[in-house]
Amino acid sequence: MSRRVGVVLFPGSNCEQDVVEAVDLLGGEAEILWHGDATVNGVDAVVVPGGFAHGDYLRPGAIARFSPVMAAVADHAAAGGPVVGICNGFQVLTEAGLLPGALQKNRGLKFLCTTVELRVESNDSALTRLAEAGSTIRIPVNHFEGNYTCDDETLAALKSEDRVVLRYVDNPNGSVDDIAGICNEGRNVVGLMPHPERATSELLGSADGLPLLRSLVA
Amino acid sequence: MIFSVHVEVRLRPGIADPQGSTIERALPTLGFPGVEGVRVGKSIRFTIDAADEASARSEAEDLCRRFLTNPVIEDAVIELEAAAGVGR
Numbered sequence: 329m330s331r332r333v334g335v336v337l338f339p340g341s342n343c344e345q346d347v348v349e350a351v352d353l354l355g356g357e358a359e360i361l362w363h364g365d366a367t368v369n370g371v372d373a374v375v376v377p378g379g380f381a382h383g384d385y386l387r388p389g390a391i392a393r394f395s396p397v398m399a400a401v402a403d404h405a406a407a408g409g410p411v412v413g414i415c416n417g418f419q420v421l422t423e424a425g426l427l428p429g430a431l432q433k434n435r436g437l438k439f440l441c442t443t444v445e446l447r448v449e450s451n452d453s454a455l456t457r458l459a460e461a462g463s464t465i466r467i468p469v470n471h472f473e474g475n476y477t478c479d480d481e482t483l484a485a486l487k488s489e490d491r492v493v494l495r496y497v498d499n500p501n502g503s504v505d506d507i508a509g510i511c512n513e514g515r516n517v518v519g520l521m522p523h524p525e526r527a528t529s530e531l532l533g534s535a536d537g538l539p540l541l542r543s544l545v546a
Numbered sequence: 547m548i549f550s551v552h553v554e555v556r557l558r559p560g561i562a563d564p565q566g567s568t569i570e571r572a573l574p575t576l577g578f579p580g581v582e583g584v585r586v587g588k589s590i591r592f593t594i595d596a597a598d599e600a601s602a603r604s605e606a607e608d609l610c611r612r613f614l615t616n617p618v619i620e621d622a623v624i625e626l627e628a629a630a631g632v633g634r
Contacts, residue, residue: 423616
């Protein structure tokens with residue numbers, strides 16, 4: 329079954345074509361969703377890609393969450409539709425309240441651009457259902473504000489409900505509890521800092537992003 | 547009435563502040579060895595047209611909570627004063 333995946337484009341997004349290429353590679357049907365249109369065009373899944381939406385002015389995601397498309401994305405999520413936020417998209421989803429917590433500046437004071445190892449902690453989510461729980465995968469990260477934080481109560485809920493879907497093997501940014509990706513209570517909304525769309529071929533250094541993105545199209 | 551508003555957005559205690567840390571580390575080499583506790587925030591100024599100070603403050607607080615700060619990592623300090631004519 330070929331599924332339609334909508335990729336949200338804000339002014340300042342810069343990873344949307346990588347997601348489109350990855351979806352096409354996996355046999356899905358990708359289409360760009362302009363942020364100013366208050367609809368997701370009936371797609372099966374939505375990806376909020378990386379970049380610097382609205383220049384990251386004020387805070388990453390702070391302005392993007394008011395874009396007309398975000399109300400439609402929230403409706404899609406509320407109806408159980410898959411929504412994945414990658415990097416800046418994760419920041420947008422936390423600002424929009426679709427995922428708990430926030431992304432603060434990296435502990436090491438440096439912008440990180442490297443490939444990291446991740447452990448798939450749960451395959452019960454929209455992005456990890458075709459990945460192997462317990463496996464280690466190699467995916468690039470590329471961020472300055474990727475240090476996930478939340479209050480103790482939220483962290484306890486994330487852990488007890490098995491909603492930490494990806495953890496860093498060697499924490500690069502100071503994220504609490506080595507968190508690289510989480511999901512919402514419904515497990516259909518997932519946010520992660522690493523970029524699976526940049527790990528779609530051994531020629532790019534890793535193809536480990538494919539099982540994750542395949543979860544959206546297969 | 548027009549109210550002049552100044553919002554200081556600060557990182558909450560315990561939240562990493564790379565800009566503040568970098569500035570603090572640079573200070574000794576510039577000849578300021580005794581300066582500590584550097585924290586960098588944001589200063590945002592605007593005016594609000596409201597019936598009275600209480601409603602202006604209420605609107606500023608709402609604006610801070612919903613947009614100007616992320617309450618998970620930031621606090622806001624709001625200063626507000628009547629400033630008829632300012633911003634017009």
